[in-house]
Amino acid sequence: MAVTVSPERDVVATPVQRAFREAFYAGAIALGLFVLFIGLRTDQNISNELILVQRWGLLAIVVILTAVGRFLYVAFGQPALERAKAQKAEAPAAAAPGFVRRNFNTIGIAVLFLYPIVIVMLVGFQGSLKWVDNFGIQILIYVMLAWGLNIVIGLAGLLDLGYVAFYAVGAYAYALLGTHFGLSFWILLPAAGLMAAFWGVMLGFPVLRLRGDYLAIVTLAFGEIIRLVLINWREVTNGSAGISGIPKVSFFGLMSFNVSDPNYISKVLGIAQSGAYYKIFLYYLILLLCLLTAFVTIRLRRLPVGRAWEALREDEIACRSLGINTTTTKLTAFATGAMFGGFAGSFFAARQGFVSPESFVFLESAIILAIVVLGGMGSLGGIAVAALVMIGGTEILRELDFLKVVFGPDFTPELYRMLLFGMAMVIVMLWKPRGFVGSREPTAFLKERRAVSGSFTKEGHG
Amino acid sequence: MQYFVQQLINGLTLGSIYGLIAIGYTMVYGIIGMINFAHGDIFMVGAFTALIVFLILGALFYSVPVVIALLIMMIVAMLLTSLYNWTIEKVAYRPLRGSFRLAPLITAIGMSIALSNFVQVTQGPRNKPIPPLVSKVYTVEGVSVSLKQIIIVLVTVVLLALFWYLVNKTSLGRAQRACEQDRKMAALLGVDVDRTISITFIMGAALAAVAGTLFLMYYGVVVFSDGFVPGVKAFTAAVLGGIGSLPGAVLGGLLIGFIESMWSAYFSIDYKDVAAFSILAIVLIFLPSGILGRPEVEKV
Structure with a gap:
């Protein structure tokens, strides 16, 4: 063609x-x-x-x-x-996958756990800030968001273009409750997740009857509505100026990361002051949140509700005729996906210390969706790789100062970041239309588990 | 009453622009079943081309009659924007035509990001204001109608008539409708499907370019990020009218235009977009395939 x-x-x-x-x-x-x-x-x-x-x-x-x-x-x-x-x-069929391939997940998790330690050993605490924060935390936030959206799109096949709305709900829930009532992150994290899940159900109800692209546009509209309300409801959200001074996360209340507090970490442990401790702590926090998302996704796929999602993705009519309640199936998918978006949102608010509607534009939804699709929908490993490539790749553009030598001092690689991001989306999609991981692990099988090619699964029919 | 009529006229103007963009969405959706997310940015490219042509005209000639200037801006914008959409279709959508549904959606989003950032990189991120082209305002019984608004509505009506003729009375339109119904069968009967799809993209882009030129003339300013909001509104309009239906796109565009201007006039201007999107959601709950859309037949 x-x-x-x-x-x-x-x-x-x-x-x-x-x-x-x-x-x-x-x-x-x-x-x-x-x-x-x-x-x-x-x-x-x-x-x-x-x-x-x-x-x-x-x-x-x-x-x-x-x-x-x-x-x-x-x-x-x-x-x-x-x-x-x-x-x-x-060539004959590919040989048995090598050691790295077989243990990809284990190795990946081990590398992620060791990453900050290696960075600190290489460049010291002060130098590690950039690498842990801009690369580690930033990429992991997107991994978590993409894994959350994967439940809605990859498993249940509902095309959601407004996922960022739930991210915003989570972020504002923590920002508002944290600044006004001084509640701790550890109470507000589940609260934000629940609130986002509630909004997921709220969105789910009206769109239950919609299919395919009608669903897509209504979810997009929903995302825009949330953002516009955040901008215009100035009494509560402080409009475009956003909310600042959002409290930091504490180490389960035992140690704090505010220098002025009596239980500041370096006073408790008797080590030198540094902002890097907080970043490293946040890194492990988001890593654990990501792993929680992955764990829940994997376990849910084996529960009746997860199987119902996948059945819904493959064929809604068959699903209904077999007695699956499509209403609750869709609503649980929206709610679960939204809940993880809410978790990620409250983490984002805690990490930035500042939220504004600027962070929740449609572009974010598009980036998350792109990561899910580029990773090969439904494959957690592929999605993580896609997040690493797309987000890490654009972050690296901030670091390419040596290009100034080639193109002259006026050259700013940062300006080209989103241009290249857009082109990369097109090129990767043309190169691998099924995403990085094009095959699936079936959840139900007879005798032997065999990978199913992505071409045999349907996706996103809403 | 005067106030109401005034808002009606404003809504009609806005709705005309949305309608012109919405046709591009709905045609592409009808023929290949994909949401062309880059269409809003195609509209922005059209507006920018018109701006640059306007500046070239200003630099080359001492003075050009406004009608001729507008006409030249429109034609160049149509040509160039069509070239953009044609190239994008060829590069980013055609190789993925047989692929699964979300793949072209992602390339379309990628193209949208790339296009707006391309314009930002090459033309700078700032607002680009131009002096008003047409400033005459007529007042009839307390209702003021500007010449700009008359031009917008007139151009839209003429283009829609032309477009209606193309789709309904020519062999090209027949080929398009055939491809829309069944691409494989159309190909078997000798319709050049690839060419028809290319022409569909070109037509959509040409209409979007006209909308862009009119937008530039109406507001007198354009910026690289201008593609998104009108794009989403036009897409909303297309869905509201029933995606795939051409009269539906125009109807949806007008409805969105009216809702917006009425809401800004009687309630709050801040929430006009919220109103438009909410009404979309409410309409779709009761009419899940839009106002004029055909209900989707589920085949088992």
Whole structure:
């Protein structure tokens, strides 16, 4: 289907000839696409009027790069890929998975537990801040959110585009109750989860009758409604300014991470003061929350309700005719998924110390959804890998200062972060439409458990 | 009463723009069954193209009659935006056409993120204001109607008539409707499915580009993130009218426009979007496939 030229011409043209033609087309299209957007730039002059700045050199570079890239791909890339495919098809079935593959989960968890220790040993407490916080905690939050959304989409097959709403509910629940009533994180964490689950049911009721894309748009609308209410209900949420001064998590009340408190951690343990302790503590906290999510998901899949979810995903009519109550099945899926979103939200509020509606835009929902789909829906390991690649990859762009040497001092890699993120979403999807892990472990089986190819499972039919 | 009529006119203007964008959503959905999330950003690209063309015209000529300037802006925006949508379809959606349902949705979201950030990177993140193009306002019995609003409604009506003719009376439209009903059968009967789908994307983009130009003319400002909110509203409009139904898209667009302007006028402007989204949810509870949508037939 991806072939764009007619087959008769293919027979005549050699790859190189074809590549020249395709490169020419690609260059022409790139010229058309970019002539106004890269060739010209709108800028404000001193009197605040818009003027055009010309950048024809940059345009030429981009067009030539596109053409050359297309040429290389058609002339060399495509034949090589096809050869590799043919070889793979000829080769006998893959050998038994190696040690790393077999013990992927165990190794992964061990690495995650050791990660902060290794970082601290390598760069010391102060240097570890960035690596534990920006990479470790940030990625794990997305892992947890994606695993929560996976229950709704991957297991129950309900396409939810407004998952960030539950994240927001959890975050605001902790922020408001924590700042106004001074309740501890350990009380509010389950409370926030329950509240998010409640909102999950609230959303679930009206959309029970909807299917597929109608469900998608209503969940998206729900996410937007929550965000708009957070912005506009200023008396309670303080509007766009957000809520600051959210209390920190304490070490189960035994030790605190506030320097002024009498039981501050370095006073209790008699060690030097550092902000890194709190980050490392948060890292282990979110790691445990993630593992809890994974554990609950795995166990739920073996309970009747989990099996009902998967049955619902595969065929709703068959499900109903076999006597499964689709109403409660859908509602429990929404509620469970939302609950984990709420947990992640309250953790997020505690970690930031500040929440504002800015953090809960549709883009977040889209990123979480993308991680779930890119990971291969339903596969926990694949989703974790996808979160690592997508979130870690964009975080790394913040660190690429050496590119300034190549592109000049004005070059800011951060500006290109979301552009590259969007393109990566497209490219990964084209490369692996079924996600990183395309096969499933069946929950029910006769005699022997065999992986099921993702092509045999349905998803997201709502 | 005057106030009410005034709001009706404002709603009609807004609804026309939403309707034009919504047609792109609904057509693409009808023919390949995917939500083209990048469509809102295609609309933004259209508005930006119009802006750049406007600036080029200003730089090249001392003065251009407004009608001609608008026409040139519209045509260039239509051409360029169509090229964008055509390329996106070819690169990001076509290879995934046989794949499972969520794959093209994810590439569409990716394309949406990439497009808006591409414009941010190349054109800068700031608001781009232009001087008002048309500023004449007529007052009839206390109700003021600006020339801008008249142009928007007129252009929309003309385009919709043209579009209706294309879909219902030409062989191209017949091919489109055939693909919508059954792609495999249409291909067997000699309809070039790939080409028809490409043309559908081009038509959707052209209408979105016109909407973008009108948006730029109406508000006089555009920014790289402008694609999202009108995009979601137009998508809401398409779903409200019954996704896949062309009259439904226009009806939904007008409804969303009216709801918004009425709510801002009589209740609170802050909650106008909340009102629009809530009404969507309420309508869908009672009419699960939209106002004019055909109920989905479940095959076992």
